[in-house]
Amino acid sequence: MTGSSRQVPVELGERRYLIEIGAGLIDRAGPLCAPLVPGGRTIIVTDTAVAPLYLDRVRASLEAAGLRADTVSVPAGEASKAFDSFGRLMDDLLDCRPDRGTVLVALGGGVVGDLTGFAAAVLLRGVDFIQIPTTLLAQVDSSVGGKTGINTRHGKNLVGSFHQPRLVIADTQVLDTLPRRELLAGYAEVVKYGLIDDAPFFEWLEQGKGRALLDGNAGARAEAVARSCAAKARIVASDERETGELRALLNLGHTFAHALEKETGYGPDLLHGEAVGIGMAMAFDMSAALGLCPAEDALRVRRHLESVGLATSPRAIARDNQRAWDAVRLIDHMRGDKKNRDGRITFILARGIGRAFVARGIDEAPALETVRRALAA
Numbered sequence: 001m002t003g004s005s006r007q008v009p010v011e012l013g014e015r016r017y018l019i020e021i022g023a024g025l026i027d028r029a030g031p032l033c034a035p036l037v038p039g040g041r042t043i044i045v046t047d048t049a050v051a052p053l054y055l056d057r058v059r060a061s062l063e064a065a066g067l068r069a070d071t072v073s074v075p076a077g078e079a080s081k082a083f084d085s086f087g088r089l090m091d092d093l094l095d096c097r098p099d100r101g102t103v104l105v106a107l108g109g110g111v112v113g114d115l116t117g118f119a120a121a122v123l124l125r126g127v128d129f130i131q132i133p134t135t136l137l138a139q140v141d142s143s144v145g146g147k148t149g150i151n152t153r154h155g156k157n158l159v160g161s162f163h164q165p166r167l168v169i170a171d172t173q174v175l176d177t178l179p180r181r182e183l184l185a186g187y188a189e190v191v192k193y194g195l196i197d198d199a200p201f202f203e204w205l206e207q208g209k210g211r212a213l214l215d216g217n218a219g220a221r222a223e224a225v226a227r228s229c230a231a232k233a234r235i236v237a238s239d240e241r242e243t244g245e246l247r248a249l250l251n252l253g254h255t256f257a258h259a260l261e262k263e264t265g266y267g268p269d270l271l272h273g274e275a276v277g278i279g280m281a282m283a284f285d286m287s288a289a290l291g292l293c294p295a296e297d298a299l300r301v302r303r304h305l306e307s308v309g310l311a312t313s314p315r316a317i318a319r320d321n322q323r324a325w326d327a328v329r330l331i332d333h334m335r336g337d338k339k340n341r342d343g344r345i346t347f348i349l350a351r352g353i354g355r356a357f358v359a360r361g362i363d364e365a366p367a368l369e370t371v372r373r374a375l376a377a
């Protein structure tokens with residue numbers, strides 16, 4: 001596990017693509033993208049927080065490789081994943097007079113990636129796109145798998161499509177400017193891959209590499225991003241459109257997390273990754289309470305998350321300590337989960353670290369107990 005440059009393939013037959021991972025890669029965007037842009041035209045889509053930091057470097061590299069690079073910027077933040085902003089983005093893209101060979105380049109976090117991917121899926125009935133994810137969450141999760149989409153008043157990501165990128169360029173150095181809170185939220189998803197099916201990876205994180213990557217160690221970052229992408233790529237390749245059981249494992253911690261997010265209004269009080277950290281601690285607690293998983297493993301999960309500064313109970317969210325949490329209402333939120341079958345909540349539980357499984361037909365009582373314990377913590 002040395003060096004700081006990696007390549008992870010996503011094996012999807014004729015839609016196969018590579019994830020390039022390494023420090024300083026945005027300055028090589030031009031030569032990396034050029035072979036995929038035979039028409040020579042790109043449009044970079046970015047947001048107002050990322051543009052001042054990285055847009056010039058990406059554009060300079062694309063232009064040095066002989067590519068034309070127009071740019072379109074959207075306001076930073078989740079609100080840009082709404083219908084009205086999507087409409088404005090489409091018009092801005094069309095103002096650039098693209099043709100079917102024009103390639104969109106998404107430069108930003110998951111918001112820019114989801115939005116640009118969906119725009120690429122429908123612009124002129126479909127153009128190619130390339131992802132340059134700039135948050136840890138986007139590098140290890142949202143840029144891999146081809147899910148794109150926007151939010152509506154009915155909920156998040158309810159309108160969208162599967163549209164795979166042609167290439168993902170994950171520059172681990174751009175994470176240096178990411179606010180610590182965003183970095184930590186993305187880290188929860190990194191830990192998730194270890195907990196699902198890679199116990200040695202969890203141990204590697206636990207034994208100091210997790211903290212090293214959060215503190216900026218380039219080698220640890222590249223290794224963790226590569227290992228996370230490889231895990232997601234493996235699952236995506238065998239279940240591209242989420243029809244089987246396998247892809248559901250990626251939702252470890254998410255049943256609880258979505259209930260917490262719904263309760264906090266998907267706002268700044270609780271970031272998605274923060275909710276996932278709490279949710280994973282709860283999933284392991286519930287697994288241990290059901291006698292499925294050693295109590296020691298649940299304790300290790302909790303200890304590691306807390307050691308890096310992630311919360312493991314809703315009460316530990318300092319910004320939000322006035323909220324009146326209600327266990328029954330949280331369980332109620334879980335009943336609306338997409339994974340549910342036959343009116344029963346589907347949980348992703350674990351037989352131990354690295355041994356997650358999809359649990360259907362589980363009674364709500366132990367879940368309610370888990371929520372109550374978490375709220376009391």
Ligand SMILES: NC(=O)c1ccc[n+]([C@@H]2O[C@H](COP(=O)([O-])OP(=O)(O)OC[C@H]3O[C@@H](n4cnc5c(N)ncnc54)[C@H](O)[C@@H]3O)[C@@H](O)[C@H]2O)c1
Pocket residue numbers: 047048049050053076077078081108109110111112114134135136137138141142143144145146147148156157174175176177178179182
């Ligand atoms: N498609 C998928 O499979 C998938 C999976 C998980 C999440 N998502 C989606 O991803 C979105 C969340 O993504 P996110 O957490 O990356 O949020 P984000 O895109 O909003 O980025 C977080 C903040 O960090 C800023 N930022 C980005 N890169 C930066 C950098 N290098 N330096 C400084 N600031 C930077 C952004 O401008 C933004 O303000 C959600 O909309 C979620 O639904 C999609």
Ligand SMILES: [Zn+2]
Pocket residue numbers: 141189254272276
């Ligand atoms: Zn997630």
